[in-house]
Amino acid sequence: MKPTWLKAKIPSGANYHGLKKLFRDLNLHTVCEEAQCPNIGDCWDRKTATVMIMGDTCTRACGFCAVNTGRPKPLDICEPQNVAQALAQLNLQHVVITSVDRDDLPDGGSHHFAQTIQEVKKVCPNMTLEVLIPDFRGQREDLNRVFAASPDILNHNLETIARLQKHVRPQAHYERSLKVLSLAAEAGLVAKSGIMVGLGETFDEIEQTLCDLYQKGKISILTVGQYLQPGPQNLKVERFYSPQEFAKIRQMALDIGIPEVASSTFVRSSYHADVSASKLSMSLRAAPVIPRLDPPIKSEDGTHDAECGNLHHLSSSRA
Numbered sequence: 001m002k003p004t005w006l007k008a009k010i011p012s013g014a015n016y017h018g019l020k021k022l023f024r025d026l027n028l029h030t031v032c033e034e035a036q037c038p039n040i041g042d043c044w045d046r047k048t049a050t051v052m053i054m055g056d057t058c059t060r061a062c063g064f065c066a067v068n069t070g071r072p073k074p075l076d077i078c079e080p081q082n083v084a085q086a087l088a089q090l091n092l093q094h095v096v097i098t099s100v101d102r103d104d105l106p107d108g109g110s111h112h113f114a115q116t117i118q119e120v121k122k123v124c125p126n127m128t129l130e131v132l133i134p135d136f137r138g139q140r141e142d143l144n145r146v147f148a149a150s151p152d153i154l155n156h157n158l159e160t161i162a163r164l165q166k167h168v169r170p171q172a173h174y175e176r177s178l179k180v181l182s183l184a185a186e187a188g189l190v191a192k193s194g195i196m197v198g199l200g201e202t203f204d205e206i207e208q209t210l211c212d213l214y215q216k217g218k219i220s221i222l223t224v225g226q227y228l229q230p231g232p233q234n235l236k237v238e239r240f241y242s243p244q245e246f247a248k249i250r251q252m253a254l255d256i257g258i259p260e261v262a263s264s265t266f267v268r269s270s271y272h273a274d275v276s277a278s279k280l281s282m283s284l285r286a287a288p289v290i291p292r293l294d295p296p297i298k299s300e301d302g303t304h305d306a307e308c309g310n311l312h313h314l315s316s317s318r319a
Helices: 014-025 040-045 079-090 110-123 140-148 162-168 174-186 203-215 243-256 273-286 312-317
Strands: 050-053 094-099 128-132 153-155 190-197 221-226 260-263
Touching: 014 079, 050 079, 050 110, 079 094, 079 110, 094 110, 110 128, 110 140, 140 174, 162 203, 174 190, 174 203, 190 203, 203 243, 221 243, 243 260
Parallel strands: 050 094, 094 128, 128 153, 153 190, 190 221, 221 260
Antiparallel strands: none
């Protein structure tokens, strides 16, 4: 039985239907619809959305995801211009662009993604642009191509703890995703990532993952949300976290050193992304830079022997 706090706004209203018509007219996809996001009613009512480029079919089959898996159609060469046109009509201050994985393409779709960023920045120069990218199989050339297009925020989701990676996203890799994030940060971009909880992880594993994201991934923004099973073919929810537990996770991440953290039941990568970006900008202007702690020590079998920095005391206060 689902807990009482799992109630999302039913999609409705003029803004919702207006956005839906606009995206259909321009033949664009949104992750809001394809991934069955529970926040679609709230976000679209605020005239914000996350555009999904490179089609609606993914070449990977992650156990948590509702996006179609299969052989994608060829790329739409008009899509970068169409996306820029649509966003110009929306007149937003902040937008998120994401994509399916396109492992069928030699460059993973990096040229197309970079071109979309460039077109949007050209048409909407006063809008901050956040991208949620695939790992491009860790290929430096493809990643650098997207980095060079200069999005304001580079998001790549780690999704879950190290132990559950193969179970949750079998075609991705924990360390590779951390490397994508660190390369983005080293390229001068604001690195952002997110994880889901409720898949069978422990609080110790959550803490270690947050340490890894901060120390190895060099992230500045983190999102943590409840995993919700989108369909019968997807992974089952192992546990529902309470609002109090999400608050504990948020404090844990802040204590580790991550500057901006959104952690609650319906938080998703792009949910109120404009708010997180604004808060980060203000906090970085107001706060001194704090050095990152040394990474945790690993044992011979690859597991972590030591807690991150001096945070072991947090374990005594967990639910």
